[in-house]
Amino acid sequence: MEFHVITLFPEMFDSPMKSGMVARAIKAGLVSVTAHHLRPFGLGSYRQIDDAPYGGGSGMVMRPEPIAAAIDQVIGEHPGLWRILMTPQGEPLNQERVRELANRHPGLLLIAGRYEGIDERVRSLVDYEISIGDYVLSGGELPAMVVIEAVTRLVPGVLGNPDSIREESFSDGTLEYPQYTRPEEFRGMRVPEILLSGDHERIRAWRAEQALARTRKRRPDLLARRKSG
Numbered sequence: 001m002e003f004h005v006i007t008l009f010p011e012m013f014d015s016p017m018k019s020g021m022v023a024r025a026i027k028a029g030l031v032s033v034t035a036h037h038l039r040p041f042g043l044g045s046y047r048q049i050d051d052a053p054y055g056g057g058s059g060m061v062m063r064p065e066p067i068a069a070a071i072d073q074v075i076g077e078h079p080g081l082w083r084i085l086m087t088p089q090g091e092p093l094n095q096e097r098v099r100e101l102a103n104r105h106p107g108l109l110l111i112a113g114r115y116e117g118i119d120e121r122v123r124s125l126v127d128y129e130i131s132i133g134d135y136v137l138s139g140g141e142l143p144a145m146v147v148i149e150a151v152t153r154l155v156p157g158v159l160g161n162p163d164s165i166r167e168e169s170f171s172d173g174t175l176e177y178p179q180y181t182r183p184e185e186f187r188g189m190r191v192p193e194i195l196l197s198g199d200h201e202r203i204r205a206w207r208a209e210q211a212l213a214r215t216r217k218r219r220p221d222l223l224a225r226r227k228s229g
């Protein structure tokens with residue numbers, strides 16, 4: 001799986017991609033992450049990227065031509081990438097969308113906007129728009145990294161144990177059941193007896209029940225979506 005990012009801050013992608021699961025996946029040749037600098041595609045001798053908004057108002061708006069030129073170059077070199085604009089106005093990211101993205105071969109071209117806004121016509125250049133949540137960041141770089149991390153976990157061979165993906169939160173539309181490890185008692189709190197019983201059938205049922213109860217209490221919206229979806 002290939003990830004490409006168009007950004008004004010390629011260096012932001014250096015260290016997060018050097019540690020942990022994504023780094024291991026890159027080393028194993030399962031994924032690649034390439035940050036493409038937007039600046040060289042800027043206009044004029046100043047390599048201008050943004051301009052004042054038509055109609056007035058505060059702040060600057062990213063012009064469409066540098067982004068279009070960067071997309072054309074990356075797609076020319078890596079045909080078939082799915083073009084995704086990171087924006088708070090996009091479709092909310094969830095585990096189901098992450099699964100869809102993980103199936104987009106050969107990979108994704110993530111466009112990280114900056115500044116106060118992006119010219120509306122950039123929308124016509126992409127296949128999809130993604131928001132990582134209802135809050136505003138000053139750029140799409142961290143959202144792009146969120147997509148890279150979430151998708152990489154689902155690339156076959158990246159996680160040692162595929163069961164852990166199947167059982168974790170959201171994979172079946174519920175939150176995960178409560179987990180315990182040693183010690184049996186911690187500050188007066190005991191591990192539920194059933195988990196020490198060795199009765200795998202009852203443990204499975206207890207976990208399913210707990211996952212459902214927890215989801216009902218904390219995230220009833222997930223259950224509503226599961227029923228309607």
Ligand code: ADE
Pocket residue numbers: 086087088130131132133134135136137138139140143
């Ligand atoms: N860019 C700025 N804020 C964002 C968000 N919440 N999601 C995706 N891209 C963004």
